[in-house]
Amino acid sequence: MKLHLVAVGRLRKGPEKVLVDDYLDRFARTGRALGLPPINLVELDARGAGQGAEADLIARALPPGAAVAILDERGRQLTSPELARQIETWRDQARDVAFVIGGADGLTDELRARADLAISFGAVVWPHMLVRVMLAEQLYRAAAILAGAPYHRA
Numbered sequence: 077m078k079l080h081l082v083a084v085g086r087l088r089k090g091p092e093k094v095l096v097d098d099y100l101d102r103f104a105r106t107g108r109a110l111g112l113p114p115i116n117l118v119e120l121d122a123r124g125a126g127q128g129a130e131a132d133l134i135a136r137a138l139p140p141g142a143a144v145a146i147l148d149e150r151g152r153q154l155t156s157p158e159l160a161r162q163i164e165t166w167r168d169q170a171r172d173v174a175f176v177i178g179g180a181d182g183l184t185d186e187l188r189a190r191a192d193l194a195i196s197f198g199a200v201v202w203p204h205m206l207v208r209v210m211l212a213e214q215l216y217r218a219a220a221i222l223a224g225a226p227y228h229r230a
């Protein structure tokens with residue numbers, strides 16, 4: 077299994093980068109004992125070329141055969157344990173997974189149609205850099221749930 081986080085835009089030095097790096101480090105440490113690999117962050121820079129150019133970059137970044145989990149406000153609002161179980165299922169199937177976060181222009185209908193899962197963090201639209209932070213935290217939380225660690229207390 078390989079895990080990829082495919083995101084439009086480059087995160088510069090700043091609070092969001094500190095948080096993303098921290099949660100991805102924690103995921104790597106907690107996931108090791110669970111057979112979960114570190115998350116490979118793929119940053120795509122379309123330099124404001126628009127949704128079509130971003131879609132092309134995303135399509136090229138998706139490993140063949142990988143399950144595609146897009147972040148989309150119109151998607152499903154999973155509980156954290158549900159996300160953890162989904163990741164466990166992909167791990168048990170030895171399935172590669174690509175989590176995809178769009179840029180300012182969002183994701184295309186084509187990508188929405190081909191996605192295996194669309195994850196929503198609520199009906200409101202969040203800035204993509206904050207979605208990256210929230211996803212990194214939820215992935216770490218998922219690993220903590222699977223490990224039975226006390227981080228998740230709900």
Ligand SMILES: C[S@@+](CC[C@H](N)C(=O)[O-])C[C@H]1O[C@@H](n2cnc3c(N)ncnc32)[C@H](O)[C@@H]1O
Pocket residue numbers: 146147148149150176177178179180181182183195196197198199200201202203204207
């Ligand atoms: C600024 S938003 C793009 C908004 C764009 N106007 C649209 O209609 O999709 C950038 C990216 O953040 C993610 N995103 C924003 N809000 C979200 C939410 N509530 N749940 C999940 N992902 C979200 C999506 O991947 C989106 O493509």
